[in-house]
Amino acid sequence: MLKVAVVGASGYTGVELLRILYAHPEVAVTCVTSEQNAGKPVSSVFPTLRGRIDLPLENLEPIGISEKVDVVFTALPHKAAMEVVPTFLKMGKDVVDLSADYRLRDADIYGQWYEKHMNPELLSKAVYGIPELRRDVIREASLIANPGCYPTSTILGLAPLLKNKLIDPKSIIVDAKSGVSGAGRGAKVDNLYCEVNEGFKPYGVGGVHRHIPEIEQELSILNGAPLAISFTPHLVPMDRGILATIYSTPLKSATAAELVELYQAFYDGEPFVRVLPEGSFPSTAFVRGSNFCDIGVTVDQRTGRIIVVSAIDNLVKGASGQAVQNMNLMCGLPETLGLDFLPIFP
């Protein structure tokens, strides 16, 4: 039985970790932290947990926490993570970090998009945790940089094409749409019910969203050479879900059937990637609450472009579910343990 801490348990990825870990047969959550709610039971912050997880929220004291757990999930804002992760590592703990702090290999790029990195020496040790692409390295890692929600859907959507050099890497356009939980639980007017409900809008237009360097880093690895993409995120009036519609120009023509076959072969045996049959496309509704990434692919008859559509639950495969998948690998457990639950519909 692994003893686990959820550091930063008062946000949406935190409570989702607790939901998943509660049902995990090899995990006992023994520590939850929240600076602003310290002392209260976590179930007073999230009444869904009442009667099942009533642990008191603790202050974030890395040494004390390390003494009582085996694995640490850091579900903190960026910067807050890199302030504590080194201590957890020094104490010999396995860490799955859900922030952006260890996702970029290059500290300068981190500096451009976020701020000066506090422990750049860890960047080369951290493993960007997409199990479908990097399973073996994850098994050996002690620090997982858990991917962002947009990057997960985009990278899984494009990997078969880039890996097989089927598309012009300069042609990639990712039009992405996210549910509101991706914006976190901070009290901001912009995220009030009446501001978001019954509206649809883009944000970060023009290539400025912080998930871009992370996406480009991973796509460049797949591509074998640097590339740049157009990426535009949008906000959908719903709680959960990310759907990315991805456009690219093929280097040589392929039919929809051939592309579907390629994707099915690429993801053959993957427990959480479902490649849809030709003519079917994903909906976030069909992955909600699950660790699935559903992918559909076709060719635009009029222009020859390849269109890939990928959908995940941003809080599961895009955050907490993938984090547990990474933990399973890192800790030598079966990869799907505690994660093989079905989407909730409706």
Added chain:
Amino acid sequence: MLKVAVVGASGYTGVELLRILYAHPEVAVTCVTSEQNAGKPVSSVFPTLRGRIDLPLENLEPIGISEKVDVVFTALPHKAAMEVVPTFLKMGKDVVDLSADYRLRDADIYGQWYEKHMNPELLSKAVYGIPELRRDVIREASLIANPGCYPTSTILGLAPLLKNKLIDPKSIIVDAKSGVSGAGRGAKVDNLYCEVNEGFKPYGVGGVHRHIPEIEQELSILNGAPLAISFTPHLVPMDRGILATIYSTPLKSATAAELVELYQAFYDGEPFVRVLPEGSFPSTAFVRGSNFCDIGVTVDQRTGRIIVVSAIDNLVKGASGQAVQNMNLMCGLPETLGLDFLPIFP
């Protein structure tokens, strides 16, 4: 390992049964039926299931089905259920019926609210399956009449008061609110997104909703004498959830604290009923996707009335989750097996 059939698998309670049963460690779903989609994989009707439950939907042939399963869930409209349940019983199967067909003990009352009953002799054998009130009888039953969603929330909300004769039974008013999945998956203009979204309305006003006789039957048993209630259902623009706000006049005054204590004692040890502390009240958001029934109780300072608020997920504790709870009892399994998952939030 129990082999289980879900008869009527193309509705919302059907797919919710499949979601729950998939994660149940002692169940294998081996048969799913749907007249209108026979031949197709159930995952083509509900893409959430894709890759995990791809069983073909079968026609509803009770004898053939009985030969390959141990337990049958009938998630059919009323009337359709009583056409097949007798056969399943004759074949020696345990049946959990989610329709209204076996909920009323009195065939005449069934006739008034529905239509002439086809096998009234079964009504005395059927057990109205609220485990919190009737656990031992359920264990011995072979036919469970799984309660309706409104009745579950109302009966659990009122049981401690009526059982302890604390309220005037003539004073009960139940103002109930349901998410849209309660209306089923039929193609009706009234249930279109644009008709329901951004609106709130009552329906069945004036004491005409078909769940009333069922509620009154069970409350009358608790009360030890017949009673009649005012019951008004409303439609909430959300997928899941029922919340009942229940008003009654106490026979002698009690404080909120005393009432909370009474409820906590009454439901002490119950795995799925959570009585909230004084001053806290339920939200459907905090039970969504789970088998919990959350209950809060207080006294209206200005009028002395007792106000009880109970909330469930109509598809789980109000239908498929309770059905599995009943199956567990009926089949000698631990009552919470496969049901101890947390609500999904947000």
Added chain:
Amino acid sequence: MLKVAVVGASGYTGVELLRILYAHPEVAVTCVTSEQNAGKPVSSVFPTLRGRIDLPLENLEPIGISEKVDVVFTALPHKAAMEVVPTFLKMGKDVVDLSADYRLRDADIYGQWYEKHMNPELLSKAVYGIPELRRDVIREASLIANPGCYPTSTILGLAPLLKNKLIDPKSIIVDAKSGVSGAGRGAKVDNLYCEVNEGFKPYGVGGVHRHIPEIEQELSILNGAPLAISFTPHLVPMDRGILATIYSTPLKSATAAELVELYQAFYDGEPFVRVLPEGSFPSTAFVRGSNFCDIGVTVDQRTGRIIVVSAIDNLVKGASGQAVQNMNLMCGLPETLGLDFLPIFP
């Protein structure tokens, strides 16, 4: 052409006033205020207004404002209103106050529910502005206390019964449901999209909501004697709309048809109250964006209780629309001027 100020223009009732007044043929909005956004164009706070109302938001200086307008709408929180209303009145302006500050005739009651009143001498001059019940007095007033959203729906729903002494005044239970805009535009976690969406819950349970004294004051006037009610508000995941389901015990029995006739006679000729035919009940969806109050009434066959259902748009008939209706009366304009627009559906 009336020159009008909207004081407190950065909240939802403020922007709704601007939407309505923009289309009003006898009004020019010449001043808008907001302390926290002073200096910015109001259209930067509400982009809906862009290109049509780009007035700069001003600081709240009552004397300066008075010099340039004829009528002042104060759409401020309670307390903030009573700090400035006396000055506007001294400057000879007509004031429609949308806060709670002048709604209660009794300063002590105001003190119990809010805080010590700063200018209690104005309470007897203020007119509680429900035009359907107090049209003539409103015409003569210079200070209108614009009713709250819950009170409007409740009072209009009960007036015919109480005025005609048809019900037991001790029997009244009001189960009310509101869209989220009623909670205002403050940045609070409780009102975030993901906290509210897909959930339904009560709040202020037990007779503690601040609209209660206002409702009881007006119902007591109609009743000719003091009364107390049970009032429970709930939050509906939608932007706009209030629906009140009102239960009471008749003093002598009446049929649904007789009650509908009574209501139709009572509201005969009223431009904004629509009494529905027997068997029809309101939905907030059918009044959204309009100044209508829709009312349905029936008798619960099983218990004899009368059930009234009334629905309004909380931002229109429950706030800004009614405020303009009051302004029209106070300023000698046709009562429906600028208000005779249809609900928006879907």
Added chain:
Amino acid sequence: MLKVAVVGASGYTGVELLRILYAHPEVAVTCVTSEQNAGKPVSSVFPTLRGRIDLPLENLEPIGISEKVDVVFTALPHKAAMEVVPTFLKMGKDVVDLSADYRLRDADIYGQWYEKHMNPELLSKAVYGIPELRRDVIREASLIANPGCYPTSTILGLAPLLKNKLIDPKSIIVDAKSGVSGAGRGAKVDNLYCEVNEGFKPYGVGGVHRHIPEIEQELSILNGAPLAISFTPHLVPMDRGILATIYSTPLKSATAAELVELYQAFYDGEPFVRVLPEGSFPSTAFVRGSNFCDIGVTVDQRTGRIIVVSAIDNLVKGASGQAVQNMNLMCGLPETLGLDFLPIFP
């Protein structure tokens, strides 16, 4: 006073026409039709209209209708429109057709995407009614082909770029998102609340949506040569609104500021197009219920692509509002008459 018929008044564009026309000072709606509801008052189909528009729905008899009106709006499905429009024209009526039947100049293309055209000789007489691009011709027309919702947002979004030959016409990708009212009021499982709510999905992926030929026809005219686009529509869980995110490659580089200036000049004086300042982008929430088209434009710093975002209310500028705008022009009325209302927010 123009006498107007709304033919096909039981759909969402029909009721939206009635909402707008009710407030139009020079219009009296004297006839409404619906085959399936003939005989009932239109307000029984849409209770929003109750007490204001209670006209009985008539059968669709073009000659009889022509005798009592001056202008006809046909809000019918395709094919149903071309069965009756010729008669209205023969009777000398002005017609605004909201269907697709007269939007394509080429009967063969219509045949490929819809079916064989019944009166192709009318195609050259019909004017594709985008006032911003074709105001003078609309004034002289007697048959307006009112544009589709997706085409309106796309064409207005791209006109300044194509007209000024600033982009590679082969590079255009339109990623479009629509609220659910665009799917109409037919009783289909796919459009049920629980199927649509809390999900986001594409449809018609691969260049197969019927609005494509219409968009390409108009863009080709602007371009001065034929072009083909990639167009992918998506369904957003909200009632109203279309937002198009449009990607293209510039022929020579331009800054965001230059592009904004270009757009502002192009649409200078247009009453219903609002070009947003640099760095601002539209939301459907800020045009809801209004005839505005909001447009933002910028350059993707990483790839040099131009990104245009345009938003409309699909039922107003995308259908019924634009239809009234066209009627105003055709009938010699001020273009904005009855249309200068503000968006409703929240």
